[in-house]
Amino acid sequence: MTILANSETRVLVQGITGREAASFTKDMLEYGTKVVSGVTPGKKGHTVHSVPVFDTVAQAMAFETADAAIISVPPLMVKEAAQEALLGGIKLLIVVTERVPRRDTVEFLELARETGATVIGPNTLGLISPGVVKLGMAGGPVATVEKAYMPGKVGIASRSGGMTTEIANLLTTNGIGQSTCISVGGDPIVGSNFLELAERFNQDPGTEAMVIFSEPGGVIEEKLAQWVQENRVTMPIIAFIAGRFVDDMPGMRFGHAATIVEGDKGSTKSKIEVFEGAGIRVAHAFSDIVTILREVL
Numbered sequence: 001m002t003i004l005a006n007s008e009t010r011v012l013v014q015g016i017t018g019r020e021a022a023s024f025t026k027d028m029l030e031y032g033t034k035v036v037s038g039v040t041p042g043k044k045g046h047t048v049h050s051v052p053v054f055d056t057v058a059q060a061m062a063f064e065t066a067d068a069a070i071i072s073v074p075p076l077m078v079k080e081a082a083q084e085a086l087l088g089g090i091k092l093l094i095v096v097t098e099r100v101p102r103r104d105t106v107e108f109l110e111l112a113r114e115t116g117a118t119v120i121g122p123n124t125l126g127l128i129s130p131g132v133v134k135l136g137m138a139g140g141p142v143a144t145v146e147k148a149y150m151p152g153k154v155g156i157a158s159r160s161g162g163m164t165t166e167i168a169n170l171l172t173t174n175g176i177g178q179s180t181c182i183s184v185g186g187d188p189i190v191g192s193n194f195l196e197l198a199e200r201f202n203q204d205p206g207t208e209a210m211v212i213f214s215e216p217g218g219v220i221e222e223k224l225a226q227w228v229q230e231n232r233v234t235m236p237i238i239a240f241i242a243g244r245f246v247d248d249m250p251g252m253r254f255g256h257a258a259t260i261v262e263g264d265k266g267s268t269k270s271k272i273e274v275f276e277g278a279g280i281r282v283a284h285a286f287s288d289i290v291t292i293l294r295e296v297l
Contacts, residue, residue, distance in 0.1 A: 001206025002129035003155070003180045003197075004092060004118065005068060009133055012057065012066035012090070013038045014073060014081045016048045020096075021072035024126075024137045025049055031134040031142050036064040057088040068092035070126065070136050078122065079104035086115050094136050095121035098187060105189045112191065119191025125161030125183040128168075138183055139165050152177015154293065155201040157194055158213035159184055160242075167211055167240075167289065174290045176297075179207040195224045202235045209236040209296055211289055214271060216243045221271045225278035236296035239275050240283040241268045 011028065015021045016038025026049050028035050035051050037060035044055040054060040057069070069085040071078055071093065078100045085093055086108065093112065100122040112119045120127065126136020130149040138161065139145035148169040154176055158164040161183035168181050182197060184190055194212050201207045214221055221239075228237065275282050281296070283289045 001179060001204050002132055003200045003204050003207070004120075004127060004182070005129065005133045005135055007032070007132050008034070009068050009092070009135075010034050010036045010064065010066045011135065012036065012060050012069045012085070013048075013051070014040075014057070014069055014071045014085065016040055016051065016053055016072075017043050017046065018072055020137075021070075022048050024070075024072075024096075025051060027137070027141055027145075028134050031145060033133050033135065036060075036066055057084045057090070061088050066090060068094065068135060070094040070096060071121075072096050075100045076104075079108050082108035082119075083111055086111050086117050091115075091117045092135075093117055093119045093121075093191070094124060094126050095119065095185070095191075096124055096126065096136050097121075098123035100187060102189050105187065109189070109191055120182065121185040121187070121190060123187040123190070124185035125164065127180060127182040128164075128178075129180045130168075130178050136183075137161070138181065139168075148172060149181065150177040151179075153179055153206060153208040153297075155179050155197070155204070155207045155210045156181040156213075157184055157197045157201075157210065158182070159186055159215045160213055161186070163213045163242075167213060170286070170290060171211075171293070176290065176293055179204065193220045195220055195227055198224055198227070198233075198235075198237065202233055207235070209238065209293060211238045211240070211293070214239055214241045216241075216268055216271075222274050225274040225280060228278045228280060236293075237280045238283055238289055238292045238296075239271075239280055240286060240289055241271050243268060 017040040046053040126138040
């Protein structure tokens with residue numbers, strides 16, 4: 001089983017004629033993802049790897065209805081692109097662009113709530129359900145994806161796009177397959193977070209455990225722990241929290257734009273405490289992820 005997308009998901013790529021988008025479009029097609037159209041204003045009539053390009057989402061949707069859209073446009077153009085996709089009927093939005101203005105993100109996330117759509121990102125590499133579908137840049141070329149990922153029953157959600165693949169590769173090397181692997185996004189404000197994805201994984205009969213890769217900053221981990229306790233969630237959740245050195249450097253920002261700690265708020269210490277208090281297993285070393293999974297599966 002998968003969450004969010006499957007082999008029948010039809011995909012539209014906004015900004016498809018850009019170098020980055022053209023590259024991951026090729027990778028998606030080679031993986032078997034159904035990329036049905038692309039949008040770049042002024043480029044109607046062109047093709048990218050045989051995918052037809054249109055000027056607007058409306059034109060693309062009239063050609064063939066899409067379920068998901070992947071946005072790869074400059075940061076200041078993301079809001080307009082997202083609104084166009086959402087108002088055009090798209091129900092899954094993957095925003096790979098990073099450093100989108102916060103106000104813009106808030107505005108299109110509100111529209112997504114109103115239209116009943118799910119948003120992954122901004123600043124995401126996308127998602128992969130091994131052997132089924134690949135959306136965005138997650139995993140890179142097909143050869144890399146096929147080596148690092150394998151079908152199975154462990155869901156992955158990671159703040160870091162690169163670590164999504166690192167965790168999947170660790171599990172695959174140890175014979176543990178994955179159901180769906182999601183790069184949550186590294187911008188300060190993102191759509192779907194650990195809590196929302198945990199709820200989806202918990203409802204997925206094909207997922208038996210979840211691994212999250214967390215970083216300093218933010219309080220969503222506290223909300224996740226509260227949800228686990230209040231709902232008596234039995235799905236095992238294993239968390240690896242990177243950047244513990246930041247606890248000794250108040251106010252320091254590193255890596256992703258969302259990674260900033262102020263006092264104890266968002267510190268790795270506080271996250272470990274709330275996780276362990278809720279029964280969420282914390283991997284203190286990266287390799288511990290496998291050890292814990294073998295205990296709980």
